[in-house]
Amino acid sequence: MTQAFSELNLAEPLQRAVAEMGYTALTPIQAQAIPVVLQGRDVMGAAQTGTGKTAAFSLPLLQRLLRHANTSTSPARHPVRALVLLPTRELADQVAQQIKLYAKHTPLRSAVVFGGMDMKPQVEELRKGVEILVATPGRLLDHIEAKTVVLNQVEYVVLDEADRMLDIGFLPDLQRILSYLPKQRTTLLFSATFSPEIKRLAASYLQDPVVIEVARPNTTASTVEQRFFRVEDEDKRTALKALLREHGVQQAFVFVNSKLGCARLARALERDGLAVTALHGDKSQDERLKALEAFKQGQVQLLVCTDVAARGLDIKDVPAVFNVDIPFNAEDYVHRIGRTGRAGASGLAFSFVTGRDARQVAEIEKLIGRKVEVEPLELPDERRARPARGNDGQRLWRSGEAAAVDPAHDAPSAAARAPRARPARAPAVAADPLLDRPYQPSLPPDVKPDWEAAAKPAAPKGLSAYIRPKRKVAALLRFADPPSAEGSPKASA
DNA sequence: AAAAAAC
Numbered sequence: 408m409t410q411a412f413s414e415l416n417l418a419e420p421l422q423r424a425v426a427e428m429g430y431t432a433l434t435p436i437q438a439q440a441i442p443v444v445l446q447g448r449d450v451m452g453a454a455q456t457g458t459g460k461t462a463a464f465s466l467p468l469l470q471r472l473l474r475h476a477n478t479s480t481s482p483a484r485h486p487v488r489a490l491v492l493l494p495t496r497e498l499a500d501q502v503a504q505q506i507k508l509y510a511k512h513t514p515l516r517s518a519v520v521f522g523g524m525d526m527k528p529q530v531e532e533l534r535k536g537v538e539i540l541v542a543t544p545g546r547l548l549d550h551i552e553a554k555t556v557v558l559n560q561v562e563y564v565v566l567d568e569a570d571r572m573l574d575i576g577f578l579p580d581l582q583r584i585l586s587y588l589p590k591q592r593t594t595l596l597f598s599a600t601f602s603p604e605i606k607r608l609a610a611s612y613l614q615d616p617v618v619i620e621v622a623r624p625n626t627t628a629s630t631v632e633q634r635f636f637r638v639e640d641e642d643k644r645t646a647l648k649a650l651l652r653e654h655g656v657q658q659a660f661v662f663v664n665s666k667l668g669c670a671r672l673a674r675a676l677e678r679d680g681l682a683v684t685a686l687h688g689d690k691s692q693d694e695r696l697k698a699l700e701a702f703k704q705g706q707v708q709l710l711v712c713t714d715v716a717a718r719g720l721d722i723k724d725v726p727a728v729f730n731v732d733i734p735f736n737a738e739d740y741v742h743r744i745g746r747t748g749r750a751g752a753s754g755l756a757f758s759f760v761t762g763r764d765a766r767q768v769a770e771i772e773k774l775i776g777r778k779v780e781v782e783p784l785e786l787p788d789e790r791r792a793r794p795a796r797g798n799d800g801q802r803l804w805r806s807g808e809a810a811a812v813d814p815a816h817d818a819p820s821a822a823a824r825a826p827r828a829r830p831a832r833a834p835a836v837a838a839d840p841l842l843d844r845p846y847q848p849s850l851p852p853d854v855k856p857d858w859e860a861a862a863k864p865a866a867p868k869g870l871s872a873y874i875r876p877k878r879k880v881a882a883l884l885r886f887a888d889p890p891s892a893e894g895s896p897k898a899s900a
Numbered sequence: 901a902a903a904a905a906a907c
Contacts (some may be wrong), residue, residue: 580906
Protein backbone atom coordinates (compact mmCIF):
# COMPACT_ATOMS: atom_id res chain seq x y z
CA MET A 408 0.00 0.00 0.00
CA THR A 409 1.52 3.30 -1.01
CA GLN A 410 1.44 6.12 1.44
CA ALA A 411 0.93 9.74 0.50
CA PHE A 412 3.10 12.70 1.46
CA SER A 413 0.00 14.32 2.92
CA GLU A 414 -0.18 11.59 5.60
CA LEU A 415 3.21 12.51 7.02
CA ASN A 416 2.18 15.46 9.16
CA LEU A 417 4.89 17.57 7.63
CA ALA A 418 4.75 21.28 8.38
CA GLU A 419 2.49 23.21 6.06
CA PRO A 420 5.30 25.06 4.18
CA LEU A 421 6.92 21.71 3.37
CA GLN A 422 3.62 20.11 2.32
CA ARG A 423 3.01 23.03 0.03
CA ALA A 424 6.46 22.81 -1.57
CA VAL A 425 6.05 19.06 -2.14
CA ALA A 426 2.62 19.58 -3.68
CA GLU A 427 3.98 22.27 -5.97
CA MET A 428 6.64 19.87 -7.18
CA GLY A 429 3.90 17.43 -8.05
CA TYR A 430 4.85 14.68 -5.60
CA THR A 431 2.02 12.69 -4.10
CA ALA A 432 2.96 9.08 -3.36
CA LEU A 433 5.91 8.18 -1.17
CA THR A 434 8.57 5.81 -2.46
CA PRO A 435 9.47 2.90 -0.16
CA ILE A 436 12.69 4.54 1.06
CA GLN A 437 10.80 7.75 1.79
CA ALA A 438 8.02 5.94 3.63
CA GLN A 439 10.56 4.16 5.82
CA ALA A 440 13.20 6.82 6.34
CA ILE A 441 11.14 9.96 6.88
CA PRO A 442 9.47 8.87 10.16
CA VAL A 443 12.80 7.66 11.54
CA VAL A 444 14.64 10.88 10.67
CA LEU A 445 11.75 12.83 12.18
CA GLN A 446 12.49 11.04 15.46
CA GLY A 447 16.06 12.29 15.29
CA ARG A 448 17.59 8.82 15.00
CA ASP A 449 20.80 8.01 13.12
CA VAL A 450 20.08 6.21 9.86
CA MET A 451 21.89 4.00 7.41
CA GLY A 452 19.65 3.87 4.36
CA ALA A 453 20.08 1.70 1.30
CA ALA A 454 17.66 1.92 -1.60
CA GLN A 455 17.81 1.44 -5.33
CA THR A 456 18.95 4.27 -7.53
CA GLY A 457 16.35 6.75 -8.67
CA THR A 458 13.90 6.22 -5.82
CA GLY A 459 13.99 9.61 -4.16
CA LYS A 460 16.65 9.39 -1.48
CA THR A 461 17.20 13.16 -1.46
CA ALA A 462 13.62 13.85 -0.44
CA ALA A 463 13.85 11.00 2.06
CA PHE A 464 16.41 12.87 4.14
CA SER A 465 15.80 16.53 3.21
CA LEU A 466 12.14 16.78 4.13
CA PRO A 467 12.37 15.37 7.65
CA LEU A 468 15.61 17.29 8.15
CA LEU A 469 13.91 20.57 7.27
CA GLN A 470 11.02 19.65 9.55
CA ARG A 471 13.44 19.10 12.45
CA LEU A 472 15.22 22.38 11.73
CA LEU A 473 11.89 24.22 11.62
CA ARG A 474 11.28 23.43 15.28
CA HIS A 475 13.75 26.17 16.21
CA ALA A 476 13.76 28.18 13.03
CA ASN A 477 14.77 31.77 13.45
CA THR A 478 13.22 34.55 11.44
CA SER A 479 15.72 37.16 12.60
CA THR A 480 17.90 38.55 9.83
CA SER A 481 21.04 38.55 11.97
CA PRO A 482 23.63 36.15 10.51
CA ALA A 483 24.49 35.08 14.03
CA ARG A 484 20.98 33.68 14.33
CA HIS A 485 21.53 31.43 11.33
CA PRO A 486 24.39 29.09 12.17
CA VAL A 487 24.97 26.00 10.04
CA ARG A 488 22.78 23.36 11.66
CA ALA A 489 22.75 20.75 8.90
CA LEU A 490 25.62 19.68 6.68
CA VAL A 491 25.10 17.59 3.54
CA LEU A 492 28.24 16.14 1.95
CA LEU A 493 28.51 14.70 -1.55
CA PRO A 494 31.28 13.20 -3.66
CA THR A 495 30.96 15.34 -6.82
CA ARG A 496 30.34 18.99 -7.54
CA GLU A 497 27.45 18.39 -9.93
CA LEU A 498 25.72 16.26 -7.35
CA ALA A 499 26.20 18.91 -4.67
CA ASP A 500 24.68 21.43 -7.03
CA GLN A 501 21.71 19.19 -7.80
CA VAL A 502 20.97 18.32 -4.17
CA ALA A 503 21.31 21.96 -3.14
CA GLN A 504 18.79 23.02 -5.77
CA GLN A 505 16.37 20.38 -4.60
CA ILE A 506 16.71 21.41 -0.95
CA LYS A 507 16.13 25.04 -1.94
CA LEU A 508 12.85 24.02 -3.52
CA TYR A 509 11.72 22.05 -0.46
CA ALA A 510 12.67 24.95 1.83
CA LYS A 511 11.12 27.58 -0.40
CA HIS A 512 8.25 28.49 1.92
CA THR A 513 10.24 28.24 5.16
CA PRO A 514 12.52 30.81 6.76
CA LEU A 515 15.38 28.29 6.53
CA ARG A 516 18.33 29.28 4.36
CA SER A 517 20.66 27.02 2.43
CA ALA A 518 23.83 27.36 0.43
CA VAL A 519 26.15 25.16 -1.58
CA VAL A 520 29.94 25.27 -1.76
CA PHE A 521 32.15 23.25 -4.11
CA GLY A 522 35.47 23.61 -5.86
CA GLY A 523 36.19 25.08 -9.26
CA MET A 524 34.11 28.15 -8.46
CA ASP A 525 35.06 31.54 -7.04
CA MET A 526 35.43 31.56 -3.28
CA LYS A 527 34.03 35.07 -2.96
CA PRO A 528 30.34 34.57 -3.71
CA GLN A 529 30.39 31.49 -1.48
CA VAL A 530 31.98 33.46 1.36
CA GLU A 531 29.41 36.19 0.88
CA GLU A 532 26.55 33.75 1.16
CA LEU A 533 28.00 32.01 4.18
CA ARG A 534 28.49 35.35 5.88
CA LYS A 535 24.78 36.05 5.68
CA GLY A 536 24.13 32.87 7.61
CA VAL A 537 22.69 29.53 6.39
CA GLU A 538 21.10 26.69 8.32
CA ILE A 539 21.73 24.07 5.65
CA LEU A 540 25.08 23.77 3.93
CA VAL A 541 25.59 21.43 1.00
CA ALA A 542 29.23 20.82 0.07
CA THR A 543 31.94 18.72 -1.47
CA PRO A 544 34.76 17.89 0.96
CA GLY A 545 37.73 19.79 -0.47
CA ARG A 546 36.13 23.19 -0.76
CA LEU A 547 34.41 22.82 2.61
CA LEU A 548 37.81 22.26 4.22
CA ASP A 549 39.04 25.39 2.45
CA HIS A 550 36.23 27.38 4.04
CA ILE A 551 36.84 25.80 7.43
CA GLU A 552 40.51 26.73 7.29
CA ALA A 553 39.75 30.22 6.01
CA LYS A 554 37.29 30.47 8.91
CA THR A 555 34.61 31.55 6.51
CA VAL A 556 32.36 28.87 7.95
CA VAL A 557 31.88 27.63 11.49
CA LEU A 558 30.51 24.18 12.09
CA ASN A 559 30.32 23.95 15.87
CA GLN A 560 26.54 24.23 15.88
CA VAL A 561 25.90 21.42 13.42
CA GLU A 562 23.11 19.11 14.58
CA TYR A 563 22.74 16.92 11.49
CA VAL A 564 25.23 15.47 9.03
CA VAL A 565 24.17 13.70 5.86
CA LEU A 566 26.58 11.64 3.82
CA ASP A 567 24.91 11.08 0.49
CA GLU A 568 26.52 8.37 -1.65
CA ALA A 569 27.88 7.35 1.72
CA ASP A 570 29.91 4.38 0.55
CA ARG A 571 31.86 6.65 -1.78
CA MET A 572 32.35 9.27 0.94
CA LEU A 573 33.78 6.58 3.20
CA ASP A 574 36.10 5.10 0.60
CA ILE A 575 39.78 5.52 0.76
CA GLY A 576 40.00 8.54 -1.50
CA PHE A 577 37.60 10.63 0.55
CA LEU A 578 38.02 9.25 4.05
CA PRO A 579 40.87 11.51 5.24
CA ASP A 580 39.04 14.70 4.20
CA LEU A 581 35.83 13.38 5.61
CA GLN A 582 37.39 12.60 8.97
CA ARG A 583 38.92 16.04 9.19
CA ILE A 584 35.56 17.61 8.50
CA LEU A 585 33.85 15.44 11.08
CA SER A 586 36.47 16.44 13.64
CA TYR A 587 35.14 20.01 13.48
CA LEU A 588 31.59 18.95 14.28
CA PRO A 589 29.99 18.49 17.71
CA LYS A 590 30.09 14.90 18.91
CA GLN A 591 26.44 15.14 19.83
CA ARG A 592 24.68 15.07 16.51
CA THR A 593 22.53 13.02 14.20
CA THR A 594 24.24 11.28 11.31
CA LEU A 595 22.46 10.04 8.20
CA LEU A 596 24.09 7.81 5.59
CA PHE A 597 22.44 7.04 2.26
CA SER A 598 23.49 5.09 -0.80
CA ALA A 599 22.30 2.54 -3.33
CA THR A 600 25.33 0.38 -2.63
CA PHE A 601 27.00 -0.69 0.61
CA SER A 602 29.70 -3.32 0.57
CA PRO A 603 29.99 -5.35 3.80
CA GLU A 604 33.31 -3.66 4.68
CA ILE A 605 31.91 -0.17 4.14
CA LYS A 606 28.85 -1.13 6.14
CA ARG A 607 31.06 -2.04 9.07
CA LEU A 608 33.04 1.14 8.73
CA ALA A 609 29.87 3.18 8.43
CA ALA A 610 28.52 1.66 11.62
CA SER A 611 31.45 3.14 13.52
CA TYR A 612 30.21 6.63 12.62
CA LEU A 613 26.65 6.04 13.76
CA GLN A 614 25.04 5.91 17.18
CA ASP A 615 22.40 3.26 17.63
CA PRO A 616 21.37 3.57 13.98
CA VAL A 617 18.21 2.43 12.34
CA VAL A 618 19.21 0.41 9.30
CA ILE A 619 16.81 0.74 6.41
CA GLU A 620 17.11 -1.51 3.41
CA VAL A 621 14.35 -1.36 0.88
CA ALA A 622 14.65 -4.28 -1.47
CA ARG A 623 18.04 -5.95 -1.44
CA PRO A 624 20.82 -3.37 -1.40
CA ASN A 625 23.13 -3.17 -4.41
CA THR A 626 20.34 -4.07 -6.76
CA THR A 627 19.36 -2.34 -9.94
CA ALA A 628 15.93 -1.19 -11.04
CA SER A 629 14.01 -4.09 -12.60
CA THR A 630 12.82 -1.73 -15.33
CA VAL A 631 16.33 -1.48 -16.76
CA GLU A 632 17.17 -4.02 -19.46
CA GLN A 633 20.80 -5.00 -18.96
CA ARG A 634 22.74 -6.53 -21.83
CA PHE A 635 26.40 -7.30 -22.31
CA PHE A 636 28.09 -7.45 -25.71
CA ARG A 637 31.43 -8.86 -26.65
CA VAL A 638 33.21 -5.93 -28.34
CA GLU A 639 36.93 -5.39 -28.83
CA ASP A 640 38.44 -1.98 -28.16
CA GLU A 641 38.85 -0.96 -31.78
CA ASP A 642 35.20 -1.72 -32.53
CA LYS A 643 33.67 0.06 -29.56
CA ARG A 644 32.72 3.23 -31.39
CA THR A 645 31.23 1.34 -34.33
CA ALA A 646 29.30 -0.86 -31.92
CA LEU A 647 28.02 2.15 -30.02
CA LYS A 648 26.74 3.81 -33.17
CA ALA A 649 25.18 0.59 -34.42
CA LEU A 650 23.30 0.03 -31.15
CA LEU A 651 22.14 3.64 -31.00
CA ARG A 652 20.70 3.20 -34.47
CA GLU A 653 19.24 -0.24 -33.91
CA HIS A 654 17.41 0.78 -30.75
CA GLY A 655 16.53 4.31 -31.85
CA VAL A 656 18.19 5.72 -28.74
CA GLN A 657 17.37 9.42 -28.42
CA GLN A 658 19.74 10.15 -25.54
CA ALA A 659 22.31 8.23 -23.55
CA PHE A 660 25.02 8.40 -20.93
CA VAL A 661 28.19 6.92 -22.41
CA PHE A 662 30.59 5.87 -19.67
CA VAL A 663 34.31 5.30 -20.11
CA ASN A 664 36.98 4.66 -17.51
CA SER A 665 39.47 7.46 -18.09
CA LYS A 666 39.42 11.18 -18.71
CA LEU A 667 41.61 10.86 -21.78
CA GLY A 668 39.44 8.10 -23.20
CA CYS A 669 36.44 10.30 -22.53
CA ALA A 670 37.89 13.27 -24.43
CA ARG A 671 38.97 11.04 -27.31
CA LEU A 672 35.68 9.21 -27.71
CA ALA A 673 33.70 12.43 -27.48
CA ARG A 674 35.79 14.06 -30.17
CA ALA A 675 35.64 11.05 -32.48
CA LEU A 676 31.87 10.87 -32.17
CA GLU A 677 31.65 14.58 -32.78
CA ARG A 678 33.68 14.16 -35.95
CA ASP A 679 31.23 11.44 -36.94
CA GLY A 680 28.59 14.13 -36.82
CA LEU A 681 26.83 13.16 -33.58
CA ALA A 682 25.64 15.74 -31.06
CA VAL A 683 27.94 14.95 -28.16
CA THR A 684 29.34 16.59 -25.09
CA ALA A 685 31.97 15.34 -22.67
CA LEU A 686 31.98 15.48 -18.88
CA HIS A 687 35.09 14.65 -16.88
CA GLY A 688 37.21 16.03 -14.08
CA ASP A 689 39.83 17.70 -16.25
CA LYS A 690 37.30 20.15 -17.64
CA SER A 691 36.77 23.53 -16.08
CA GLN A 692 33.81 23.73 -13.76
CA ASP A 693 32.16 26.10 -16.17
CA GLU A 694 32.49 23.54 -18.98
CA ARG A 695 31.26 20.76 -16.69
CA LEU A 696 28.11 22.60 -15.73
CA LYS A 697 27.49 23.65 -19.34
CA ALA A 698 27.93 20.08 -20.61
CA LEU A 699 25.45 18.77 -18.09
CA GLU A 700 22.98 21.52 -18.86
CA ALA A 701 23.21 20.91 -22.62
CA PHE A 702 22.48 17.23 -22.00
CA LYS A 703 19.59 18.04 -19.66
CA GLN A 704 18.09 20.40 -22.21
CA GLY A 705 18.35 17.72 -24.88
CA GLN A 706 20.73 19.78 -26.99
CA VAL A 707 23.09 16.85 -27.22
CA GLN A 708 22.29 13.21 -27.75
CA LEU A 709 25.23 11.73 -25.89
CA LEU A 710 26.96 12.61 -22.66
CA VAL A 711 30.35 10.94 -22.84
CA CYS A 712 31.56 10.83 -19.26
CA THR A 713 33.77 9.31 -16.58
CA ASP A 714 32.51 8.12 -13.22
CA VAL A 715 32.15 11.76 -12.20
CA ALA A 716 28.65 11.27 -13.61
CA ALA A 717 28.10 7.75 -12.28
CA ARG A 718 26.27 8.65 -9.12
CA GLY A 719 23.12 10.44 -8.21
CA LEU A 720 22.62 12.67 -11.23
CA ASP A 721 18.91 12.85 -11.79
CA ILE A 722 18.06 13.63 -15.38
CA LYS A 723 14.56 12.75 -16.43
CA ASP A 724 13.86 10.34 -19.23
CA VAL A 725 17.35 9.34 -20.30
CA PRO A 726 16.49 6.07 -22.04
CA ALA A 727 19.92 4.43 -22.15
CA VAL A 728 23.31 3.99 -20.53
CA PHE A 729 26.31 2.56 -22.36
CA ASN A 730 29.32 1.19 -20.55
CA VAL A 731 31.82 1.50 -23.35
CA ASP A 732 34.34 0.45 -20.70
CA ILE A 733 33.35 -1.92 -17.90
CA PRO A 734 33.75 0.01 -14.64
CA PHE A 735 36.51 -0.95 -12.22
CA ASN A 736 34.11 -1.49 -9.35
CA ALA A 737 30.94 -3.47 -9.56
CA GLU A 738 29.32 -0.83 -7.32
CA ASP A 739 29.99 1.79 -9.98
CA TYR A 740 28.20 -0.41 -12.50
CA VAL A 741 25.08 -0.29 -10.34
CA HIS A 742 25.32 3.49 -10.03
CA ARG A 743 26.06 4.07 -13.71
CA ILE A 744 23.09 2.12 -14.98
CA GLY A 745 21.00 3.86 -12.35
CA ARG A 746 21.18 6.99 -14.53
CA THR A 747 18.42 5.43 -16.59
CA GLY A 748 15.14 3.86 -15.52
CA ARG A 749 14.58 6.56 -12.93
CA ALA A 750 11.34 6.86 -10.98
CA GLY A 751 9.94 3.68 -12.47
CA ALA A 752 10.72 4.52 -16.11
CA SER A 753 12.19 1.86 -18.39
CA GLY A 754 15.75 2.00 -19.66
CA LEU A 755 18.48 0.19 -21.55
CA ALA A 756 21.90 -0.54 -20.07
CA PHE A 757 24.37 -1.92 -22.62
CA SER A 758 27.90 -2.84 -21.62
CA PHE A 759 30.85 -3.68 -23.86
CA VAL A 760 32.98 -6.58 -22.70
CA THR A 761 36.50 -7.11 -24.01
CA GLY A 762 38.81 -10.02 -23.38
CA ARG A 763 40.28 -8.27 -20.33
CA ASP A 764 37.00 -7.76 -18.52
CA ALA A 765 36.15 -11.28 -17.36
CA ARG A 766 36.95 -10.62 -13.72
CA GLN A 767 34.98 -7.40 -13.58
CA VAL A 768 31.99 -9.03 -15.20
CA ALA A 769 32.17 -11.82 -12.63
CA GLU A 770 32.15 -9.22 -9.85
CA ILE A 771 29.15 -7.50 -11.36
CA GLU A 772 27.35 -10.83 -11.52
CA LYS A 773 28.09 -11.44 -7.88
CA LEU A 774 26.93 -7.99 -6.82
CA ILE A 775 23.67 -7.86 -8.74
CA GLY A 776 23.02 -11.52 -7.99
CA ARG A 777 22.30 -12.43 -11.54
CA LYS A 778 24.04 -14.40 -14.25
CA VAL A 779 25.34 -12.25 -17.06
CA GLU A 780 25.26 -13.51 -20.61
CA VAL A 781 27.78 -11.90 -22.92
CA GLU A 782 26.27 -11.74 -26.41
CA PRO A 783 28.22 -11.56 -29.63
CA LEU A 784 27.55 -8.42 -31.61
CA GLU A 785 27.20 -8.32 -35.37
CA LEU A 786 28.95 -5.18 -36.59
CA PRO A 787 28.08 -3.37 -39.77
CA ASP A 788 30.86 -3.58 -42.36
CA GLU A 789 32.36 -0.13 -42.15
CA ARG A 790 35.72 -0.92 -43.71
CA ARG A 791 35.03 1.18 -46.74
CA ALA A 792 33.90 4.11 -44.71
CA ARG A 793 36.49 3.83 -41.97
CA PRO A 794 39.54 5.96 -42.66
CA ALA A 795 42.94 5.42 -41.11
CA ARG A 796 43.64 8.18 -38.68
CA GLY A 797 46.35 10.72 -39.35
CA ASN A 798 48.14 12.35 -36.49
CA ASP A 799 45.84 15.33 -36.37
CA GLY A 800 42.58 13.64 -37.07
CA GLN A 801 43.16 14.12 -40.79
CA ARG A 802 41.35 11.58 -42.83
CA LEU A 803 43.75 9.49 -44.84
CA TRP A 804 42.81 6.57 -46.98
CA ARG A 805 44.68 3.32 -46.93
CA SER A 806 45.64 2.47 -50.49
CA GLY A 807 43.83 -0.87 -50.38
CA GLU A 808 40.64 0.81 -49.31
CA ALA A 809 41.00 3.54 -51.88
CA ALA A 810 41.27 0.85 -54.55
CA ALA A 811 38.17 -0.82 -53.20
CA VAL A 812 36.30 2.44 -53.45
CA ASP A 813 37.18 2.65 -57.12
CA PRO A 814 37.60 -0.92 -58.39
CA ALA A 815 37.63 0.11 -62.07
CA HIS A 816 41.20 1.32 -61.76
CA ASP A 817 44.34 -0.61 -60.88
CA ALA A 818 45.78 2.33 -59.00
CA PRO A 819 43.84 4.59 -56.69
CA SER A 820 42.04 7.16 -58.73
CA ALA A 821 42.90 10.81 -58.57
CA ALA A 822 39.74 11.38 -56.57
CA ALA A 823 40.72 8.74 -54.00
CA ARG A 824 44.22 10.17 -53.63
CA ALA A 825 43.07 13.75 -53.32
CA PRO A 826 42.45 14.96 -49.80
CA ARG A 827 38.81 14.49 -49.07
CA ALA A 828 36.59 17.39 -48.36
CA ARG A 829 35.18 16.90 -44.88
CA PRO A 830 31.51 16.00 -45.07
CA ALA A 831 29.34 19.08 -44.53
CA ARG A 832 27.68 17.65 -41.43
CA ALA A 833 30.96 17.01 -39.60
CA PRO A 834 31.33 20.01 -37.33
CA ALA A 835 34.63 21.69 -36.63
CA VAL A 836 35.56 20.38 -33.20
CA ALA A 837 36.79 22.64 -30.46
CA ALA A 838 40.35 22.44 -29.23
CA ASP A 839 40.72 20.25 -26.17
CA PRO A 840 43.70 20.82 -23.88
CA LEU A 841 43.62 17.15 -22.92
CA LEU A 842 44.06 16.09 -26.54
CA ASP A 843 45.78 18.98 -28.25
CA ARG A 844 49.01 19.15 -26.37
CA PRO A 845 52.58 18.55 -27.42
CA TYR A 846 53.51 14.90 -27.35
CA GLN A 847 55.14 14.00 -24.05
CA PRO A 848 56.89 10.67 -23.85
CA SER A 849 55.91 9.06 -20.57
CA LEU A 850 59.49 7.93 -19.98
CA PRO A 851 62.73 9.71 -20.91
CA PRO A 852 64.13 8.18 -24.13
CA ASP A 853 67.03 6.41 -22.38
CA VAL A 854 64.84 4.69 -19.80
CA LYS A 855 63.48 1.28 -20.75
CA PRO A 856 60.20 0.30 -19.13
CA ASP A 857 60.67 -2.48 -16.55
CA TRP A 858 58.22 -5.04 -17.89
CA GLU A 859 59.24 -7.68 -15.40
CA ALA A 860 58.48 -5.49 -12.45
CA ALA A 861 55.23 -4.48 -14.06
CA ALA A 862 54.25 -8.09 -14.49
CA LYS A 863 54.88 -9.01 -10.85
CA PRO A 864 51.77 -10.28 -9.07
CA ALA A 865 49.74 -7.55 -7.41
CA ALA A 866 50.13 -7.07 -3.68
CA PRO A 867 47.62 -9.13 -1.74
CA LYS A 868 44.36 -7.32 -1.38
CA GLY A 869 44.04 -5.79 2.02
CA LEU A 870 44.77 -2.53 3.72
CA SER A 871 48.38 -2.52 2.58
CA ALA A 872 47.18 -2.23 -1.00
CA TYR A 873 45.72 1.12 -0.19
CA ILE A 874 48.47 2.66 1.88
CA ARG A 875 50.30 5.20 -0.17
CA PRO A 876 50.73 8.78 1.02
CA LYS A 877 51.72 8.98 4.65
CA ARG A 878 49.01 11.40 5.57
CA LYS A 879 46.43 8.75 4.91
CA VAL A 880 47.87 6.32 7.41
CA ALA A 881 46.24 7.81 10.48
CA ALA A 882 42.87 7.55 8.83
CA LEU A 883 43.55 3.98 7.83
CA LEU A 884 44.44 2.92 11.32
CA ARG A 885 41.02 3.98 12.43
CA PHE A 886 39.61 2.15 9.45
CA ALA A 887 41.35 -1.01 10.57
CA ASP A 888 40.22 -0.72 14.16
CA PRO A 889 37.05 1.33 14.47
CA PRO A 890 36.33 2.53 18.01
CA SER A 891 33.11 0.58 18.36
CA ALA A 892 34.35 -2.66 16.80
CA GLU A 893 33.43 -5.66 18.87
CA GLY A 894 35.88 -8.39 19.75
CA SER A 895 39.61 -8.07 20.25
CA PRO A 896 41.98 -6.97 17.52
CA LYS A 897 43.80 -9.71 15.65
CA ALA A 898 47.16 -8.59 16.95
CA SER A 899 46.37 -9.84 20.46
CA ALA A 900 45.36 -13.29 19.26
C1' DA B 901 44.69 -0.46 -13.48
C1' DA B 902 40.83 5.18 -12.60
C1' DA B 903 38.13 8.86 -10.91
C1' DA B 904 36.80 12.02 -7.60
C1' DA B 905 37.80 16.07 -4.27
C1' DA B 906 41.36 22.24 -3.08
C1' DC B 907 44.37 25.94 -4.52
